[in-house]
Amino acid sequence: EPEVTQTPSHQVTQMGQEVILRCVPISNHLYFYWYRQILGQKVEFLVSFYNNEISEKSEIFDDQFSVERPDGSNFTLKIRSTKLEDSAMYFCASSWSGTGDEKLFFGSGTQLSVL
C-alpha cells in the first residue's frame, strides 16, 4: 500500500527557534492535512490544504504556523517561533478526494520536542 512519509521522526529544538516538518504525501493525492497530538491528549486537526491554498484551519493554527507545498511533492509545516506547548506528535495526512468516506492516509508522525 502507498505510504505518506514524514521526516524527521524526531525533532528537538530550542524555544523560539523555527522548525520545518516535512511530509511527502502519496503522489496522486490532492488533499493534504496536518494533525497533532500532545502527549496524553486527543489527536487534533490543524489545517487542510488543497489547490495550493489553505482550505480550513483550526484555532490552534495561528500566525506562528504556515504550510506550503514548495515543489509539488513535499508538504511542509513551519512553526516560526516554537513554544514549549508546541511539543507534540505532528501527523501529516493526504487523500485523493474530499468525498465523505474517503480514506485518509497518515504518516508515522514527527515527534517535536521544544526545550
Place this chain on the structure above:
Amino acid sequence: AQTVTQSQPEMSVQEAETVTLSCTYDTSESDYYLFWYKQPPSRQMILVIRQEAYKQQNATENRFSVNFQKAAKSFSLKISDSQLGDAAMYFCAYRSANAGGTSYGKLTFGQGTILTVHP
C-alpha cells in the same frame, strides 16, 4: 461542535478472544461518517473500519465489526479472534458529511484506547 468520547483508556484481551471498544459521540448533524483508526507502536494511523451514518447495516472488515447505534450516538468496535498484532492504540473519529471540499478531511478524534493482547 462535534465531540467524540472513548471512556476506556485501556483494555486487555486474551489472544483468540473477543473484545469491544466503546465510543460515543455528540453531534447535531444527521449525516456523517465514523471511523476507527489503529495506531501501532510504529505510530502510523491505519484505518480499520468506517461507517456511514445513513447506512443502518453495521460495517464489517474481516475480524473487525462495529455496533452502530445512531439514536444512542454509539459506535463500538468489536475485534474477534484477537491476535497479538492487534495490540495498539485505537482511535474513534467523526467526520461531517455536510462540509465541502477539504473539510472532509477534518476528523474529530476521541482520546484513544490502548489495547493489550495477552498470549
